[in-house]
Amino acid sequence: MDAKDILGLPKTQLPITQEKKSRPQKEPQRKPDGISREVYALTGGLAPLMPSIDVSQLKKRPPSDEKITWQWLSFTNSARKDDLQLYHWVRVVNGIPPTGDYSFAKYNKSVDVVKYTDEEYEKYLTDPMWTKEETDQLFDLCERFDLRFIVIADRFPSSRTVEELKDRYYSVSRAILIARAPSPGDVSGHPLVKEPYNIAQEVERKRALSMVLSQTKQQERKDAEVLAEAKRITVSRMAAQAAEEPELPVAPNVGLESADRAVVLGDTVSPSPNGQLPSAAIVPSTSIMDDSASTLASLRMLRVYLRTYALEQMVQAASSSAGLRTIKRVEQTLQDLGVNLKPRVPTKAVCAEHLELRKEILTLLNLQKQLQYKEAEGSSYRDGSYIDMPGTPKRSQRAGDQDRTFVPDSISFGGERVGKRDQKRKGPGRLSEAPSSPAHKRPRKMKASDL
Amino acid sequence: MINSSSSKKHDPDQPEVSGPAPKLLRTKMSKPEDTEKKNLNKKLKDVEISVPIVYGNIAFWLGKKASEYQSHKWTVYVRGATNEDLGAVIKRAVFQLHSSFSNPTRVVESPPFELSESGWGEFEIAITLYFHSDVCDKPLNLYHHLKLYPEDESGPKSTKKPVVVESYDELVFPEPSESFLARAQNHPAITFPRLPAGLTLPPPVPTEDASKKKRGDTKDHPLGQCFMNFSEADELLQLAAARQQVQTHIAKLKRQISMVDGQQQQLRSTSDQ
Numbered sequence: 001m002d003a004k005d006i007l008g009l010p011k012t013q014l015p016i017t018q019e020k021k022s023r024p025q026k027e028p029q030r031k032p033d034g035i036s037r038e039v040y041a042l043t044g045g046l047a048p049l050m051p052s053i054d055v056s057q058l059k060k061r062p063p064s065d066e067k068i069t070w071q072w073l074s075f076t077n078s079a080r081k082d083d084l085q086l087y088h089w090v091r092v093v094n095g096i097p098p099t100g101d102y103s104f105a106k107y108n109k110s111v112d113v114v115k116y117t118d119e120e121y122e123k124y125l126t127d128p129m130w131t132k133e134e135t136d137q138l139f140d141l142c143e144r145f146d147l148r149f150i151v152i153a154d155r156f157p158s159s160r161t162v163e164e165l166k167d168r169y170y171s172v173s174r175a176i177l178i179a180r181a182p183s184p185g186d187v188s189g190h191p192l193v194k195e196p197y198n199i200a201q202e203v204e205r206k207r208a209l210s211m212v213l214s215q216t217k218q219q220e221r222k223d224a225e226v227l228a229e230a231k232r233i234t235v236s237r238m239a240a241q242a243a244e245e246p247e248l249p250v251a252p253n254v255g256l257e258s259a260d261r262a263v264v265l266g267d268t269v270s271p272s273p274n275g276q277l278p279s280a281a282i283v284p285s286t287s288i289m290d291d292s293a294s295t296l297a298s299l300r301m302l303r304v305y306l307r308t309y310a311l312e313q314m315v316q317a318a319s320s321s322a323g324l325r326t327i328k329r330v331e332q333t334l335q336d337l338g339v340n341l342k343p344r345v346p347t348k349a350v351c352a353e354h355l356e357l358r359k360e361i362l363t364l365l366n367l368q369k370q371l372q373y374k375e376a377e378g379s380s381y382r383d384g385s386y387i388d389m390p391g392t393p394k395r396s397q398r399a400g401d402q403d404r405t406f407v408p409d410s411i412s413f414g415g416e417r418v419g420k421r422d423q424k425r426k427g428p429g430r431l432s433e434a435p436s437s438p439a440h441k442r443p444r445k446m447k448a449s450d451l
Numbered sequence: 452m453i454n455s456s457s458s459k460k461h462d463p464d465q466p467e468v469s470g471p472a473p474k475l476l477r478t479k480m481s482k483p484e485d486t487e488k489k490n491l492n493k494k495l496k497d498v499e500i501s502v503p504i505v506y507g508n509i510a511f512w513l514g515k516k517a518s519e520y521q522s523h524k525w526t527v528y529v530r531g532a533t534n535e536d537l538g539a540v541i542k543r544a545v546f547q548l549h550s551s552f553s554n555p556t557r558v559v560e561s562p563p564f565e566l567s568e569s570g571w572g573e574f575e576i577a578i579t580l581y582f583h584s585d586v587c588d589k590p591l592n593l594y595h596h597l598k599l600y601p602e603d604e605s606g607p608k609s610t611k612k613p614v615v616v617e618s619y620d621e622l623v624f625p626e627p628s629e630s631f632l633a634r635a636q637n638h639p640a641i642t643f644p645r646l647p648a649g650l651t652l653p654p655p656v657p658t659e660d661a662s663k664k665k666r667g668d669t670k671d672h673p674l675g676q677c678f679m680n681f682s683e684a685d686e687l688l689q690l691a692a693a694r695q696q697v698q699t700h701i702a703k704l705k706r707q708i709s710m711v712d713g714q715q716q717q718l719r720s721t722s723d724q
Contacts, residue, residue: 339693347686
């Protein structure tokens, strides 16, 4: 009994074998043998970061003439000065223990710190900022901590910055090196001579770095905003220039750019539609003028174009101030009015009329929004339960609430009328998007019969 | 009408023209003529010439003669919207067919710009229009999706009734050269622009006698009865009706808004007391 029995399907093996055949093709990187599936899954199928021993080597049997034993043997480390004897397990082949130095001794590297005599100090190394005692201390610590200047600065008795310590150390080493060399040419290739330590640059570098690292997220966001705004201004200036001087060879995609901007603008405007103040309806009209002028200018650059293309560009420019939702509602309204979204006979006159109609529908939708807003505002006055103080400036408060939190309509407005209307409009899929924006109070679409 | 009447005086052979061109002429023949010759290649601002075109295809099912790979005979074309000759504007049209056709790039060097083929599949045809040198040095692309099968497949297939798909559009030439403008003046295929005041044009170039020339128009086209009609007036009427509806609604909304405003004013004054 399996799923096939339940579904009453014939018990053919065909689809399964097909599946099996197709799978290895889809997955060219197969799991290598010798690694369990669970472990391999942890790597996510990626190549390992470090080269590992090939798995085939792991499975290989050792040559039969070798007899391998492991023995607990003593060893000395040449990197130590105290001849301490320690023990470890050693792989012994055919009874002969390995000879030679301890294999990790070579990693015990030490820095050659320059030593200077008192004479040399008097002759070359005097510095008004440093006493001999301090310099001696510095060189002791440098030797002890292998030039780990952070640690040295921490242990240094008087307070000196890391940069000051580095500067003193490298300048002393350099001076000694040059002084001891038979001629300046012999040491000119030495890294200490060739690239002197620049304390001023280091201090500045660290200051800049700490500034960048200590920047808050808010500051970063502010910077990004300023840059975006600057870009927007240059784009609109270019568009305006193109409109003024159409003979300048401006790229024909100015129209496209302004269209892109339109989409961005639309998105940022749309989240606050029912807080839209009456004045907001007036503002876009000027930008429409700008956009259509720049669109016309960029069309002229093309030398030849299709009327339908021009209409598309103009429609985009005209709806630049509206959000995507609003644009969709304009198109819905056009359909409800029985008007083709794209005119069938796009002559100049038809296109002009079509554009005008679209603009009028935009105005209509704006007015609808306004009326709704005002009605809601009025009903909250009537209800009185929402506001404690009758004199509270309602409008600004609502606008302020917009970006912060979503407040369900029925609470924020307390208006019965609005609430009921909302109920009716609720369609499938409505609830899921409701919390994301307070915009859902707007009617979904306007029917031609409403007009 | 001064210009059109004077042009007839200059050139009595000028064929009678129909269409909207003469109606729009608002020029005065007042400026001295020597300046005009210099300006022949000058671009004219604020003037735009448009050429109404229709492009599309007509497809016939071959019926009994249909084979697996040759089920339809079709013609794709670019024609003047009123079937006028487009040869004055378009120099050549290049039809880019599906790569499965032999020589898929087909060049038509003279009007009428059309191409007939047979096949079984629908695909997008790119039509590149090249213009005469004084018209525009840039080509323009049109895209037409070849249609062979009717929308409702339920109806009986017929060899008599073709599938016709056409789109109306206009080629727009902003800032045309003066020589193109002069040629366009009395051309039936071209919508002549409203000229800005004070602008004058050289007398129209005499066009060749229509009878001598090879005919490029599609007025007596064998498939002419299939061509669709594109009525600007219908479209304008529809738009006007829609605009009126919207305007009435706007007025109504404005009244409602002012009413609500008035009520609130009252409420506010009462609640403040």
